[in-house]
Amino acid sequence: MKIVLVQPPVEDFYFTPHRSSVLGLHALADVWTKRGHNCQILNFPLEKSKKKKILLPAKLEYLVPYLKKQDNEMKNTSWFSNYYRFGPSLEICHERIIALKPNVIAVSCFAWSYAQTTIKLLKMLRENFQENPPFLVVGGAGVSVMPDFFAPFADLVIIGEGENAIEEMEKTVAIKRNIIPGSKITMDPPMDIPFPWDIKDKKKNRFTVTTMLSRGCPKMCSFCANHLVFGKALRKVDIKTVFIGIDNILDYVLKTSKPLDLKTDKSGEHEYKIKLHVNFEDDNILFQKKYFLTVLEYIKKKSDQNMIDFSFSAENGMDYLLLNDDLLVELKNLNLTQLNLSMASMDSGQLELEKREGSIKKLEVLLKKSEQLGLPVITYFICGLKNDTPVKIVETLAYLHSLKTSIGISHYYPVPGLADWQDRNVFLENPPFLCCGSSAYPWNGSLNTRELITAFRLARASNYIKDSLCNKGMVLKIKTNLLKDATMDEVMVNLFFILVDPND
Template sequence: MTIPEKFMNTSASGNTQMAFPGSPAGSRPLKACVIIPPVFDFYSTPHRFSGLGAEIVAERLTAGGCSVQVLNFPGQRKKGAPVPLPAALQFLTPHIVAHEEGKLSFFNRYQRFGPPMSDCAAQVAKTSPDMVFIACFAFCYAEAALELAARIRAIAPRMMIVAGGAGVSAYPGFFVRSPHVDFALTGEAEVAISEFLDAFKSKHPDFSRVPNLYRKTDGRVIAPTEKKQTTAPEIAFVLKKTGETKFSIHFTTALSRGCPKRCRFCSNFLCHGRKFRVIPSGAVKHALAKMPLPAETGKAVTINFEDDNLLLAPDYFLEILDLFQNRFSGFSRVDFLAENGIDHTCLTPELTEILIQKGMRQFNLSIASTHAPILQEEQRNSEFSMYESALRTLHQHGIPCITYFICGFKKDTPKTVAANIVYLAKQPTRIGISLFYPVPGIPDYTDATLFDRIPPGLCAGSSAFPWNDSLTTGQLVTAFRLARLVNLLKSDRQTGMDNALIDQILRHKRLHTIEKKDKYREIIPVPNMDEEMVRLFFDGLSGHPLTTPGPRRTIDTEST
């Protein structure tokens, strides 16, 4: 492989060898810095900043004898800082109301979650590491990862920089081609970090033997000779504290890898493979027993599982819930969430009851679509009788539910999207809408060169980019607002301004929103809404109590 000159020595025979001058002499431990770059987006949530993968990298490096510093930059700031809307997202401008607020609003404030890039690079340089690992957990955030790599290299030209994470696994060549990235490590850290460290420490480094490691020579990307996945016992257990309030402490974890399902829109397999496997329950029990408990035992504890498919192993999941309940039994309450979703096709009435009894306090479900041809095209199974049965059980117990559908499939039309929203409006659930986006490597997007020609930021759902040309950006944004309207109509916590807004919408059968002007708020029509989709929505709910004007509960009064 061709090594940057700063990493080269020439032997007496004239052969070039890797030297990595940043490597420590003598017995000093290697110093590594694991980084989660700032996130640039319209919004974020605490569990997105959990950095479970980065924690595993750090643990593996520590086990290999390194002194490790983890810098989770998004977690360093409680709020995002506004930044200009990127040029690549200017197409959203006709649909953004600059001073919009309220429960029907679309995104209108692009933000940086974390310190400025220059500050981040300075923090990294201050740790004086021998190597830097940059985690990119989604391909849409590739530009931030590469910009941070460039800034680090500008400060410390001899630093070895490795990019990894789910975003890198989707398209490793995109990262390793950068002059500021030396290696791209795909897949799971558990199976590669030890071999990487061995190669780094060797007098004659040979990185070609490191599983899942992409490198380059003469500008040409070299794929790894071995691609490897974890076995169940190899999966590391991480329980990360993601927040704390006056009354509760929040943790996030993930217990499984891989998915045998082949939904065409899902990218899980690119990083974790198709074989479903879970951390042995004994290993989880052992790790929980060793974990020091927070001192504030009077608070509730909330555990969020980031896994996609834990119900593929229902008995295992129930056992895990018991382990967590037992470990945190000294706290006021232990609640469970699965924010990435629960597979409703595995959710029998009996299992739903048991999950509620064991502490599931909210159910996030996904149906993808209600349109049979779309489900068939996307290879997604749905059992609507099971789904509706689960909703009835949840409603009887007063357990909140959010049901997600995807908007923007190849076969979507204003009619199919309106039908999805109308169907969910009639069910005892809130609506979550996911605007379709691809990543390199999923079906229909296997030609990675497509992503060389477009900004990675378009691969964020919040970008509302019309990837499949089935719906326009205006139709995607209209669907987003309609989903929010349904949630507001179902809410039992409506303010006086909410009621005035609802009244305007129902009387005119047209979307309106709230715009803040100086000290006042004004209800205005939504610009550039899709008239056909709105008409189909109101036609579908004609005569339904949800869209029948009438008195509504208020929790306070506001002037309109």
Template structure:
């Protein structure tokens, strides 16, 4: 229950299998969307696998990764023809509305920079099948682009700009129906995840969308896993989200202290958040509240205060270790990233980008959050159980709970033997003991 990440799993076919599938379609051109800077090397591996089978295949890459640091992709070398670049064209920014610029001769020097241009067309909602959630087919959908807020830690604007734009709400349900039919359409029960973290800018349209989808698919469930801005929610909205089919709320706290909120240009009201979480609890709607650890100016005391604040509330604690992408405020120097692996921009890498907290301190905060969630899983208050309170899964978990509560030190379960059949409770090491002591104080 308190374990750190032990492996990285990439979903989907291998790069070689993907390359075979691509070649089987005999394409004239291959487009790759690089989802995030952290996955830049994976995008390169896919492109390399494809051109090893089809060496003459032109490859165009775009998305958040190339929008953050196009130089990294421009310098990639073709694996079959070392004198050639891997990518025929690298695109930064949104390509929607600028498709004509992809024609031969329209882009100069293999680089098309659209980050400063105003969009030329209405955007469209985009949906795709995702991983199974609770055994249900899952679809994720994006309805909007851009964000006018200026949170220092957020990189949304690097690719999509500061202007908030929405696809026509009348197209939203049609896109859900289209993608459901594309991937079979038979299951009437599925899960829909809304990717937009600013969808509450259009709260009325959002609720109408939920009602319309539920009319087509009465058993559908919903989530917004990137987190909803609690500052835009009211108590009556909680009931409506529950009635619409939300099975869990992900709320974005980001930072707790007022000084940190001001530094990060982030609005917030902890008292309002606390009331909303209690309202969700009364409505039997589980909540995970997310905050960021390792921001510039963070300190151990504030992180422990945040953990203790969430620990006393009927919610799960979600902790995200801060990582920058090229171009973020304070990280504009490309050399910071050209000489480091993109994988260091994964939260699980716990790389101390700002120097405010060490890797050990961020891991300590993560394990304390896991302990808080585990403790609530075992608690069963007389008045009303915490969401997700299921009791211990084994005698070893009961022992783990007793050891931690008795010693006020963090322990974990060490698995050994065939399929981890031998399970032993052991103390955790390499932690920041001052943080642990402060949390249990």
């Protein structure tokens, strides 16, 4: 069969291209290709020069007062200014897909917040094939949490992991029978997890790889949907499969890189001219420490043998409770470039409510060690949890400001199926894009939209102040400019700067 796997364009205020590696589609393509099928991936959001300003949806008009372009003086503390489509129009996507004349079209919805765009594309694909329509499949994390929402628009709805769905697709397409549209299947996890990877070539022999080594999560954090898609059991890719995949990556890098013009530094050693950075998107990779270290050691050894400068990161975050000083040193020696940590909240009562553990003292120790190692850190927390208050959030911002870390702030949003969000009617009555952090929607009512956006901008202000080594005069100017903005919460702004510098 000819199978086209599709990632629809994204409609949002922002998009992070290097995080859109569609590893799920790569995993499916790998497994299905090995069964003899011709698979092609269309990752529309990553197509260059396709970002286009579009109309703000009516249900997001509450954000209009906040959507303004800041001058140069305030650009480092701003909110968003425009709403965009990242990728070509759905009409062009449709044309590109049907031109390939596939037997099967598998469309991914990687987040519930982008469900509407996925459904629009499915409707176009179903309505515009007059003869021999292809078999329409839809799956992904966004589908798995609310499959009935997608059922009317596809022949098959995959819940959970999709590798084994190929058997049902083969049967159906081979005998050319129509199954009941919208049939849903809950797939058992594959016995052997594939090793998906996506590589991006940059100029001057620089390569960036995104991959994932594990699936599932034994934790039950109330704000996370990982277990709804991958289950509660943590599973890892077989180490031999990983090694084969790494070898393939290095072969690709060596074959596509330009000839090396090696120079010798003062120590007599050659400078590496090929750079390879690997970002691991795992949620809980430190649950398998020895395994992870074995993978890193293998990549570094093979890279060194081939004169490749290897580095890595884990941008989806590491559980700081599973880190210690010795492990940090080991990761640094294996060329970790940045530490991404998630603390969720600094409020112990809030953490207990969210079924999450935490230790502020341990976080501080790790940050001090990271500073000694010269390792930059981003520490993330969630803003807008059930028992949050504006004061608690400002205290969190001021606390993180006092530490050697950048601040990563994530606005809370729910998805269907989470412990506190079992009523599916809530998600039928509200458009999916409200379940997007950038929508700053007050889902829990603990902070309103104005307070959520103020917190976001204060986090940006903190990062700018520390990154730019601002003196007192510059800090005062930032505070003054923020207070001049009528969309900012004055009490939160004043409290933040009092806590940051009580002697000011």
